[in-house]
Amino acid sequence: MSEIRVLLVDDEEELVSTLAERLSLRGIFAEWATSAEEALERLSPGRYDVAVLDVKIPRISGIELKKRMDEKNPGMKFIFITGHGSEADFQAGSAEAGSDYYLVKPVNIEDLITKMREVLTGKGGTE
């Protein structure tokens, strides 16, 4: 039985699929999507506790995707990851998720799980 249900969204399939598998090995229910459409398609109320979003997803920003997912599944928590350190990304990402839930690639898996637990227990993050 999984304690956390997570949806991983990143356009790098190699990355997101491997990460999902590794989370599964640790008993976390992890599914992944490589586009915003796919992510929204997978989403149904109560299906995921937390979403890990790349700030930059083709055709739509991670911030925009977060808003749409939030509408579809209120109460969901979010963590952003990025390969980019630009100021604009940082400002947007940390404003949305709080600077503590804005991670720069490559991400240590144990750190990611810690952050997910934190965000779910309400220590920080949005909503």
Place this chain on the structure above:
Amino acid sequence: MESGFGNMIAWEKLKEFFSVKQDTSQDIPRYLFNYRRIWQVAVLLTGGVALVPLIFITLIDYQVTQHAIESEFLLRTTRVVSNSRRTISFFLAERKSAIDFIVHDNSFESLNNKGRLTLMLINLQKSFGGGFMDLGLIDSSGYQRNYVGPYRLEGKDYKGQEWYQKVVDHGVHISDVYLGFRRVPHMVIAVKKLMPDGSFYILRASFSISPFEDLLADLELDGRGDAFLINHQGTLQTTSRYHGGILERLSLPVPEYSPVSQVYEWKDPNGKELFIGYRFIDDSPFILMIVKDKHELMKPWFKTRFKLIVFLILSVTVILSVILGTATYMVKKIQIVDETRVMAFHQMEYANKMASIGRLAASVAHEINNPIAIINEKAGLIKDLFIIKGQYARDDKILGLVDSILNSVKRTGAITKRLLSFARNLEASIEPIHLKAVIQEVLGFMTKEAELRAIEIRLKVAEDISPFKADRGKLQQIFLNIINNAFAAMNEGGHLDISAEMETKGSVTVVFTDDGCGIPEEDLNRIFEPFFSTKTGQGGTGLGLSITYNLVTELGGTINVKSKPGQGTSFIISIPLDKEKGPDERDQGIACG
């Protein structure tokens, strides 16, 4: 001694004010003006325009005034000569006419009567005042037949005397002044009367020269003037004040004949300049001379000339001082403005360069990050499969290799994170600063070089430094410049000590101390000046430290330097902590309180 020293200091200060700095040891950047040249052109042009007309007009005035004064004196002398000539001519003509009248009015017999002749002399002396000394009647053989006067000259034979011959030849004669039988200077007027039978007799009167001397002495002459008579041979006929006694030879040359009064300038062998006026007195052997000392005459002019020269010197001094002062002031202002402009330009260029580096770093980091993340996850999965699922029978060697991959990924991640953070912070504005983290971040870029050159870096940051708000990018640039500078000064195996601590007055002090080559004392005051560089020709722009100085100033801080050549250098940077606390810290403050 002391006032001399004071004067020297004042002089040095004056020199410093009037000097326009142009360090020729450095290459002058082409976008800076040649201030010395501007200064020279300004001074020459304004000085020329102001001074040339002034000097020109003063010189003309000098010439005109001098000439006018000289002309005035020449004219005045000419007038005195003319007037005196008239008096003397009249004096002689009057006496000559009197003798002439007597000789023609009286018969030989009447003149030969002693009583009668005595009466005539008395009457003449009465009518004509002084001067008539005696009267004598000389017959055609040259014997003095009758004589009345103070000397015993009766029976004297004048046949051999020059004047006698002249009377015989010309009928009338006025003689030079001479001593004669009586051995007293006198002159003679003699008139011949020709009888119908061809014989003749001569009436001769002699005069003392005192009336002439009185007459000449009465002349009011300025400029140590001297008036006297000479004969055509240059023998003085009256006593002169400065040019010899009576019957002596005149020390001046005898002037050339002229029918009118003349005045000329003459320089005597001693270099004394004289105005000499003269007039030949008609029908007499006399030349009237009036000699004046030009130097004495021109004394009033010398006073005027002195005033003129003082005025010129004062004017030139004032004009030059104003021009030099103004030109120096203006050129210095131009220089300051120009340097500020170039500084701003370079600072902008520098900031742009840093921003470009930042963007490049960010894009490289981003490009690398994704593949690294994939390597990270793949290697992580391999490890997970070994450990969590227990697949592929546990193999320590493979596990070691995977760990090694993961370690490398971690290291690469650290580098890209640093790059990204650096790039991000370059653009950042005011934000909370963790001083230690900022210094460490900057040091991160230098660790490789430090390792290669065996430079030991010791960082000591006091624990009580709380986060403060400042421009992170500027701080990074300041620290990077100072550390770069220290690295440039150090040899292999050098030491760089960085310490930071709180100051009581609400600021934090960061000290960078290296044991490099140090800075000579004479350069210490100049190292923050723009374009000052000891690395000219080695690619140094001379702007690094001046940009640093400006950045520190922009943060409201101060930067100081202490150095001993051969021992090392300390840069002491003091940065004020933010006065207005950000919302985060305010909350913290309330929570803590």
